[in-house]
Amino acid sequence: MPKKLLHLFILACFSVMVNGANAATYTFDSGTSGFTTFGNASPYSGSVQLTAPEPGQVGSIFLNKTLNSSRFTASFDFRNTEPLYSVYGGDGITFAWVTTQGIGGGGGELGFTGLDGYMVEFDTYWNAGYDPPDTLYGPYGDDTDHIAVATSVASPLAYSNTPEMEESGWHHVDIAFNNGQIQVQMDGVEYINHVIAGYSGSEAYFGFTGSTGASSSRQLVDNFEINAVPLPATFPLLGAGLLALVGLRKKFKK
Numbered sequence: 001m002p003k004k005l006l007h008l009f010i011l012a013c014f015s016v017m018v019n020g021a022n023a024a025t026y027t028f029d030s031g032t033s034g035f036t037t038f039g040n041a042s043p044y045s046g047s048v049q050l051t052a053p054e055p056g057q058v059g060s061i062f063l064n065k066t067l068n069s070s071r072f073t074a075s076f077d078f079r080n081t082e083p084l085y086s087v088y089g090g091d092g093i094t095f096a097w098v099t100t101q102g103i104g105g106g107g108g109e110l111g112f113t114g115l116d117g118y119m120v121e122f123d124t125y126w127n128a129g130y131d132p133p134d135t136l137y138g139p140y141g142d143d144t145d146h147i148a149v150a151t152s153v154a155s156p157l158a159y160s161n162t163p164e165m166e167e168s169g170w171h172h173v174d175i176a177f178n179n180g181q182i183q184v185q186m187d188g189v190e191y192i193n194h195v196i197a198g199y200s201g202s203e204a205y206f207g208f209t210g211s212t213g214a215s216s217s218r219q220l221v222d223n224f225e226i227n228a229v230p231l232p233a234t235f236p237l238l239g240a241g242l243l244a245l246v247g248l249r250k251k252f253k254k
Contacts, residue, residue, distance in 0.1 A: 022067050023227040035207065037061045038103035039111070047222035050093055050111070050210030053081065057216065058106040062098070062207030067228035069097045069118075070201025074175045076208075076224040080124055080166040080217040089166045089217035090125030092145075093210035095175065101205050109153050111209030120175060120184055120192070121148045121156075124166050125215055130154050147191045149182055158194035162186065166217060 026034070029046045041050050041059030051057035074095065082089035094110050098117030105113040108127030112119050124145050130153050145166070148159035165171060174185045180199030184192035206226055210219040 022230060025223070025225045027223055032061060035061050035063055036101055038101070044220060047220045048208070050208060050219045050221065051212045051217065053216050053218040055212055055214055055216050056106060057212040058103055058111045059211070060103040060111050060207060060209040062101040062205040066203035066205055067226065068201060068230050069204040069228070070179055072177050072226065072228040074206070074226050075173060077170045077172050077222045078122065079170045079220045082167050082217050088125055088215050090215035091127065091211050091213050092121060092123040092125065093208060093219050093221065094119040094121045095173070096209055097204040097206045099202070099204060104209060106211040107213035109211060111211040113153055115209070117204060118149070118151055118196070119209070121150065121153065122165060123148065124217065125213070127213070147184060147186065149184070149192055149194055149196070157196060158192055160191040162191060
């Protein structure tokens with residue numbers, strides 16, 4: 001009997017480890033239930049609009065529950081469309097995980113500056129003092145768009161120039177994160193593969209931010225999928241259970 005219980009318990013714990021991830025998909029077809037929106041963010045035609053195509057917009061949306069930020073995968077679609085009166089749209093969006101829900105600064109700050117956490121930015125407008133110098137006249141032309149990983153918009157930990165992200169339809173993003181190792185793909189192309197030095201995961205709110213400045217875009221996100229693995233809670237449970245069963249086995253031997 002004790003051996004059978006031990007086998008069943010180990011099998012159950014293995015099942016929790018494999019299937020116990022906090023996985024969810026949000027299509028926003030029925031609104032933003034389960035999230036909190038800030039600023040100008042709002043539902044829009046089955047997606048979430050972070051900013052309207054107007055100057056001076058700032059918006060964000062975050063899950064109402066926290067998830068473990070040590071190990072996760074995420075995917076989503078985004079689209080930036082420019083208004084007719086803007087030569088260059090702006091300013092971009094971020095995928096972010098933060099300690100507190102909220103909204104940051106506008107313009108080149110992408111709705112993130114002022115929040116405590118990390119973000120992957122999809123920047124569509126060059127701002128002096130915020131963006132890397134070589135993205136002003138980059139390989140894809142003037143005001144080259146870029147993807148970056150950062151805790152501050154002005155100090156990217158890693159970045160990569162990209163083709164034009166505005167007025168080019170929907171883009172699909174895949175992110176894989178494992179204790180500081182981050183990989184970012186857009187439309188099947190890897191742009192970021194970086195290790196964040198000294199990273200320490202914790203419970204965090206996941207979501208998106210975006211902003212416009214003098215130039216503007218309608219900035220949309222949709223089909224958000226997040227899969228966070230709660231491993232830190234699983235192993236102590238397994239250890240405690242094994243100890244209990246060892247004691248139970250000794251009792252049966254008496």
